[in-house]
Amino acid sequence: MKITAARVIVCSPGRNFVTLLIETDQGVTGIGDATLNGRELSVASYLTDHVIPNLIGRDPRQSEDIWQFLYRGAYWRRGPVTMSAISAVDTALWDIKAKLAGMPLYQLLGGKSRERVLVYGHANGNTLEETVDAVGQYIAMGYKAIRAQSGIPGIAKAYGVARGTLHYEPADAALPTETVWDTPKYLRFVPKLFEKLRETYGDEPELLHDVHHRLTPNEAAQLGKSLEPYRLFWMEDATPAENQQAFRLIRERTTTPLAVGEIFNTIWDCKELIENQLIDYIRTTVLRAGGITHLRRIADFAALYQVRTGSHGATDLSPVTMGAALHFDTWVPNFGIQEYMRHSEETDAVFPHDYRFEAGHLYCGESPGHGVTIDEELAAKYPYKPAQLPIARLEDGTMWNW
Ligand SMILES: O=C(O)[C@@H](O)[C@@H](O)[C@H](O)[C@H](O)CO
């Protein structure tokens, strides 16, 4: 069996997506997501100019050898562009393999470990009161787990506050929107938000919060400690994780569960965090961390240390990633939770899929493969639109972490 052709489809149904489609001599095709928010064209070019020429003529069933060829053969290993490209190839090859076998992808991985996948939604508001209301809306929609992000008094354009409560697209301009950050105002405010949420909704809803890389380890330990009375499901990206040992300073001073990893792209980014049990959830994804092939390695390694999966699932990961992720989540033994920031209707129309939401859970479909396709004709109606993520500076102008 041979790969006969492959192409990259860049489209923008409300936001930019990069999709790889691989064709074979047996008429079976597969697709993978290669979207890197704010750097989409880098991955599109990496695939078109450097990867696809190496795929033609190869056997699509040799997903492991193709992964090793693309990883070791690049010489310049790792990084979000390279690994997003490898992820897209790998996801498309697993899609093809499952279609050849005539089974949904989760069966190929080892079958169901659960009937449904617990997900969390994104409630947000400009004020504490608006955010509390938004959490109530998500509970009314059936969500059992809700992430809460709020505007912070005294901070304009705080992270995570969207135009509407269902769709949050931070890449809102061709060049980065400048935002200002103030840690003391944030540290004073967040405990009040979660105190009000527990007061309003009791202890049952699972509540999550994304710090989004903005604190030092000591500040993160302070926040984790101040949130202990409100029993968070997790506090995410508490501090930048290039220095994995930084999490030891947090871990030793708070029992609030820690999650990290949406920007990681190989096991090397999280090996120390996992083997030292410095985190509770690993957020790596099919899209960023080497596809099914490598994400499975990360999850199996994490299972040795009782670290569970909590894959990223923001709107800048396309429905192709969500579809593949749900098959992975249905199989993976050490599953924790799946982020599910709903896509817009125009995005869902470009990427027809068979997964569905019900009572706070997602269910992957039973069709062969990962269950997501792309309507190329419709995609062509939404040309790429330059967009980059915001940046953050401190009040004195110091560059900070958005
Ligand atoms: O956990 C999350 O969902 C966030 O960290 C993301 O929305 C992140 O800001 C975006 O994916 C960046 O493109």
Ligand SMILES: [Mg+2]
């Ligand atoms: Mg995050």
